[in-house]
Amino acid sequence: MSSKVIACPVDIKGRTGLDILVLNPAASVADYIAAVDAFIREAQIERPRSQGSPDCFGCYACCQERIPLTSIDYARLYSHYLFRSEGRHWHHFLDKISLISVAGRQVDITMRLEEDGICSFLERNKGLCSIYPIRPLVCHLYICVPLTKNAMDLRELVVNLGEDDLVRLWLEEASQVGEEPAYHEGDQPDLHIEDWADNPFSGKKDYQDVLLKDLCPPELWSRLLS
Numbered sequence: 001m002s003s004k005v006i007a008c009p010v011d012i013k014g015r016t017g018l019d020i021l022v023l024n025p026a027a028s029v030a031d032y033i034a035a036v037d038a039f040i041r042e043a044q045i046e047r048p049r050s051q052g053s054p055d056c057f058g059c060y061a062c063c064q065e066r067i068p069l070t071s072i073d074y075a076r077l078y079s080h081y082l083f084r085s086e087g088r089h090w091h092h093f094l095d096k097i098s099l100i101s102v103a104g105r106q107v108d109i110t111m112r113l114e115e116d117g118i119c120s121f122l123e124r125n126k127g128l129c130s131i132y133p134i135r136p137l138v139c140h141l142y143i144c145v146p147l148t149k150n151a152m153d154l155r156e157l158v159v160n161l162g163e164d165d166l167v168r169l170w171l172e173e174a175s176q177v178g179e180e181p182a183y184h185e186g187d188q189p190d191l192h193i194e195d196w197a198d199n200p201f202s203g204k205k206d207y208q209d210v211l212l213k214d215l216c217p218p219e220l221w222s223r224l225l226s
Helices: 029-042 071-080 090-097 137-141 149-176 218-225
Strands: 005-012 015-022 098-103 106-111 185-187
Touching: 005 029, 015 029, 015 149, 015 218, 029 137, 029 149, 071 090, 071 149, 090 098, 090 149, 106 149, 137 149, 149 218
Parallel strands: 098 185
Antiparallel strands: 005 015, 098 106
């Protein structure tokens, strides 16, 4: 089956970096993930944060970064760990695995890190992810090489819209059970559920159901197709 999205090497100011091209208008976020996964796995390019190695295996530098969660990320994690959640409602599980920060009307939901700033799902003795098959979207898309503007804009857009939909669900869930939204860090919180409208992630259970063309503004979509 031919690829709908390709991640290709490109020269960026004298260094080999990553560009994204969409070959089929029916491409989904799953196709985008597959393209970047293949690039990370196969491209023999120096990874600066992996001691110059062309291989990410055993390097966990990116596990110390901010790891925003999307609505689909959370649904997959919740389903996988349901037997450990003691039958509690999903927002209790979200409270357990994430860090929810509120500043005014802004909300950030990220994977919880340990006290040393490393993801709680990292197997320290191996330097490997313990939830690799269901790791969050941003973990698929991170690679420590330069990115073109297209690649940067697409990654930011997809991750942000996915996180926005999780925030919407978090607020709706609290409202439905008659509770105030619970968060871990707050700075003059001023939450308004109407700030978080449905977007192309809403109601989707898998990344293959989210089409890139539905996410991208026309100008970015045109650049990705050209």
